[in-house]
Amino acid sequence: MLKLKQVSKTFGIGSSNEKRALDQVDLTLQSGEFVTVIGGNGAGKSTLFNCISGMYEVEEGQILLDDLDITFFPEYKRSRAIGRVFQDPLKGTAFDMTIEQNLAIALGKGQSISLRPGITKKELDFLRERIAMLDLGLENRMKHKVGLLSGGQRQALTLLMATLVKPKILLLDEHTAALDPAIAKKVMSITRQIVEEEKLCTLMITHNMKASLEFGTRTIMMHEGRIIMDIQGQERKQMTVDLLIDQFESRSGTALDNDRMLLG
């Protein structure tokens, strides 16, 4: 369970560009929930993610993960309980290392660092089995360098790496936005498969309003650093993209100016 209490984050404090990216955000995620996050540019979606993952320090508020206060934990320490996939396919993998080496590092998440062999035969068999589930044929390319893979393949691999050791929470930051539509669809279906199989508590940013309703169990909308809408259950089932746009415009008091969100 993830709990954010009154979390605030401001960039460029004291400068003329001062911007309150998160404004006293309260958010509670129950285990097993799959929450999609939508909002325009600069709404604070990515800042929210980066505050949860520890890339940014928050100024105010508290972040609790399973009742453990992680507000002041460094990024790497939180990562042991948090899986992450970034928008940029280059960010999630080490390009100059092989697929199996990347997976081996992911498999060692949370283990103490030691001079044990980087990868054992037994681990290799296990990893080959897991990667075969992606259905991309990567199990036959375990010794290939990740730099040779396409963006979609790398995102699928990153997704597998982020969930190889079951995280308490999975953060997906527009992880298909940089991919071709066909491959994006494939990665989304892999996402759904992994999240459902592992019953992962997931927070997914998407720019695609349709996808935000199609995937997951709950949708939140952000605007100017605040959560302006939070729907689930019956209310969410009856929601359509048009209704969502109306809701956005009435609640935020501005017209939706982001074509990408509408067209996606």
Place this chain on the structure above:
Amino acid sequence: MNFALQGSIELGIIYAIMALGVFISFRTLNMPDMTVDGSFVTGAAISVVLSMNGHPFLGLLLSFIVGCGTGCIAAFLHTKLKIQALLAGILAMLALYSLNLKIMSGRANIALMNKATVFSEFEKLVSGDYSRLIFAAIMIVLCLIVLFLFLNTRLGFLVRATGDNDQMVRALGVNTDLTIFVGLAIANGFVAVSGAMIAQYQSFVDVAMGVGMVVIGLASVIIGEVVFGIKSLMRRLIAVVLGSILYRLIIAVALELGMPAGDLKLVSAVIVALAMSTPILKKQFATMKRRHFSHQRSKKSLQWKE
């Protein structure tokens, strides 16, 4: 040509240990670590001081350990105090200059007169003209094996991944400060051992002998990559060693052809600058070619219109 072929190979092999260190920081960790110029002399100074007291082998071991420590200085400045990698290395190098003088009891150079060195000790076991070469070869093979095995441990994977993508390493729950410490420590440990062996090989240490060492290391790494390829990890490591030997041979030939010894560093700098800029120069050349031809084409089409 009768330049000292064997001597060049021996030097090339010993300097290759330093080049392997540079390979770890520059290529594996992707960090320009200038500490090398200082830690090379630290290793040399320690090994000479211990050889004076009759412990040449202990000198090598201790120089490795202290060398690791010097790497930690740069790592500390970079990771904990957030100083840019390049400046952190330069600061460490500068600090080491004073430290090296202290190790050498304030003298700018020390000669090992007729004291036992690792080479003279080894000669007692294996005598003959090739004794030094064999010992150097044994050491480099040992270093290659140790480094190869290390880079294939879980910790080694993490050090390599940090150089590739530190964000990913942190996202997988590992403190990249730690992996940078480990990487720079080992890199400078190797550099110091190389310095220690060079000092014993020449029976001489000078506090300024490390100037430009980074560049020589880098030149070896790049020559190795260009000539021998970067296919697998083992091949890359061996390429570094061969690159170092090749570099020494080039220098020997140049000296034989009458180049003044004082020009050596200039030549090293030019080699590295050229090698580093090869991709950019290639690209610019291609653009120039394209522009030139398209210009000619447009001229022709104008003529047709008339």
